[in-house]
Every structure is written in C-alpha cells, then in structure tokens.
Amino acid sequence: MTRRKLFHAAVGSSLAHALLAGGQQTSGRRLTPADSLPEADKNRKLKVVFIGAHVDDWCGCAGTLARYSQQGHAVVCYSFTPGDSQSMADAQHISLDALAKLRREDAARGAKIIGAQFRVLNQRNQNMRVDPDVYDQFNRTISAENPDVVFGMWPLEFHPDHRAAAMLAYNTWLASGMRFAFYFCETPEASEMTAQQFSPNRWVDIEPVIELKRERWPPILSSRNGGRNARCGPSFAAESTAASTPKRSSGLPLSPLSGPEHCAPALA
Numbered sequence: 001m002t003r004r005k006l007f008h009a010a011v012g013s014s015l016a017h018a019l020l021a022g023g024q025q026t027s028g029r030r031l032t033p034a035d036s037l038p039e040a041d042k043n044r045k046l047k048v049v050f051i052g053a054h055v056d057d058w059c060g061c062a063g064t065l066a067r068y069s070q071q072g073h074a075v076v077c078y079s080f081t082p083g084d085s086q087s088m089a090d091a092q093h094i095s096l097d098a099l100a101k102l103r104r105e106d107a108a109r110g111a112k113i114i115g116a117q118f119r120v121l122n123q124r125n126q127n128m129r130v131d132p133d134v135y136d137q138f139n140r141t142i143s144a145e146n147p148d149v150v151f152g153m154w155p156l157e158f159h160p161d162h163r164a165a166a167m168l169a170y171n172t173w174l175a176s177g178m179r180f181a182f183y184f185c186e187t188p189e190a191s192e193m194t195a196q197q198f199s200p201n202r203w204v205d206i207e208p209v210i211e212l213k214r215e216r217w218p219p220i221l222s223s224r225n226g227g228r229n230a231r232c233g234p235s236f237a238a239e240s241t242a243a244s245t246p247k248r249s250s251g252l253p254l255s256p257l258s259g260p261e262h263c264a265p266a267l268a
C-alpha cells in the first residue's frame with residue numbers, strides 16, 4: 001500500500017488525546033482523575049471550541065464536547081476544509097461536490113446530536129495553506145469566539161492537513177496571549193495516521209454520554225472507519241487530553257530551549 005493510500009485508509013479511534021506543548025513528554029500516567037472537564041471548575045458558562053482539518057475530525061473529541069454541552073456550555077466545532085476528499089468521492093463513485101455536501105450535512109447532524117455548532121472554513125483537502133495571512137485570518141476567527149477552552153490536533157502526525165490545522169490552532173493560543181486553555185487532541189491508533197510522540201496527561205470520563213457518541217460514531221461518510229466496535233466498548237469510555245497551559249503567565253511554557261532536551265525517534 002502506498003503512503004498516499006495509507007493516508008486515505010482507515011484511521012484511528014475516536015478517543016481524544018492530548019500532550020503537553022513544547023515537546024515535553026509525560027510518563028503517560030494519568031495526572032488528573034477521570035471525569036474532569038478542563039475549565040469546568042470556573043462555575044460559569046464556557047465557550048468550548050474544537051479546531052480540526054476535516055469535517056469529521058471533531059468526532060475524536062465528541063464525548064468530551066458532548067459533556068460540555070450537557071452541562072450547558074457552548075460548543076463550536078470548526079473544520080478548515082469542506083469535506084472535499086477526492087479519494088472518498090472516487091470510492092463512493094460520486095462527484096467531489098456531492099461528497100462534500102453529504103459530509104458537511106452529516107457533520108452538522110452529528111454536531112447537533114452532541115449539542116454543538118458546526119462551522120466550515122475555506123481551505124482545501126490535502127492542500128491546506130499555512131502562512132502569515134492564514135494565521136492572521138484564523139486568529140481573528142477564534143478571537144471573535146472568545147473561547148475559554150480550545151481543543152486542537154496534535155502536530156506530529158502524518159496527515160498534512162492535520163499538521164496544518166494543529167499549527168493554526170496552536171498559533172491562535174499564542175496570539176491570544178494564552179488567554180484560554182489549549183488542549184491537543186488526537187486519534188491514537190491505526191496505520192500512518194497515528195500521532196507520533198503523543199502521550200496524554202488528562203482523561204475525561206465520557207461514560208455519561210457514551211450513547212451519544214455511539215449514535216454519532218462513525219460518521220456516515222468518514223475517512224475514519226477502523227475499530228468501530230472496540231472504541232465504543234465500556235473500556236474505552238474515556239477521552240484523554242493534555243493542557244498546553246500549565247502556567248499562562250510564565251511565557252512560552254515548556255520551551256524545548258530550556259531544561260533538558262527531549263529526543264526520540266520519529267517512528268517509535
């Protein structure tokens with residue numbers, strides 16, 4: 001199987017993951033007890049934003065997002081691209097526009113199930129741009145949301161769109177002056193989509209909303225189609241996240257330019 005085919009092959013489960021920013025790894029042990037929603041201890045209505053490359057990327061964080069909305073918080077899921085996967089269109093024997101429309105509708109229905117809004121931006125599948133103009137434009141988009149918590153994708157990943165989305169999301173946090181909590185999320189299994197050097201340090205119990213997640217997962221037309229049964233099992237009723245905001249006022253946290261260096265092979 002070629003690398004390109006692998007890109008379009010089945011990808012990981014829906015368990016959300018995250019890792020401390022700046023390359024610092026944790027031991028992988030659970031640092032926070034399950035059932036802890038980031039920032040929920042603020043005891044006020046939160047704005048929670050998920051930033052993904054594709055229309056179905058938010059599904060990896062669906063349980064956590066559903067728990068926020070069930071507690072009365074506002075949840076918005078962004079997709080940089082409109083569902084325009086040529087390989088999926090070819091596989092379905094439909095036009096690219098028809099596929100994209102179906103996937104957007106599917107994603108919007110799914111977001112509604114978990115009580116979230118769904119928004120699509122203007123990038124293109126397998127052709128995402130990351131440059132100063134895009135950074136500025138997206139910073140303004142997220143600034144207008146005035147979020148309390150943002151979930152992004154982990155940047156060390158094989159899919160170029162996921163890497164691009166990760167950089168754009170992370171940059172919004174930096175550009176904001178780290179005013180909101182930022183968490184990386186990823187899909188932990190299956191072929192080349194597996195995030196590299198990714199070790200979550202926070203887990204959210206999604207058992208209270210697992211039926212919603214089962215209802216939502218997998219999307220009707222999704223590039224994510226592996227491990228359907230396993231990920232819905234009770235033993236997987238948790239999603240993992242990790243903050244990039246241990247201390248917001250201390251400058252760039254966990255800078256790889258200070259302290260011990262962390263080195264590991266890219267393909268562990």
Ligand SMILES: [Zn+2]
Pocket residue numbers: 053054056057162
């Ligand atoms: Zn994706």
